[in-house]
Amino acid sequence: MTGFTLWEAPDNVSMAAVALALSSGGAISSLDTTVLLTVDETMEAMSRATQVGYRPPGA
Template identity: 75%
Template sequence: MIPLYLTTFSYTSEAWARLIGHPEDRAQAAQAYIESVGGKLHGFWYAFGAHDGYSLWEAPDNVSMAAVAPAISGGGAVSSFETTVLSDRR
């Protein structure tokens, strides 16, 4: 079974200002990152609360997911990005 990962993220106020002024589908960018390591984006949701959004990914392994995280968070648009490995219920 391919591992699943849940990420929580928050944007900087500057990133929100850019998104409000020029809306774009950030899920497409996230999808490109995960596909580059052989993974898949299962969902991308904005939310109210402690985090601005959540995403659900599958990746071949922890190393692949670890390669994606700094690529996403290193661009300066996010103020936090945390990944949780989800366990298999079987």
């Protein structure tokens, strides 16, 4: 069985603590988390991306 939930926490560490507590009981056999960014965080990431020295293979 697969299930999905959406949680909001004050910070990533708090959410990690909840995820660890839920999964440590054994009722959850697999747990994936995805951090969602705010618009401001996304804009900052886009700005920082221009400073990353990545070149695709073969370029």
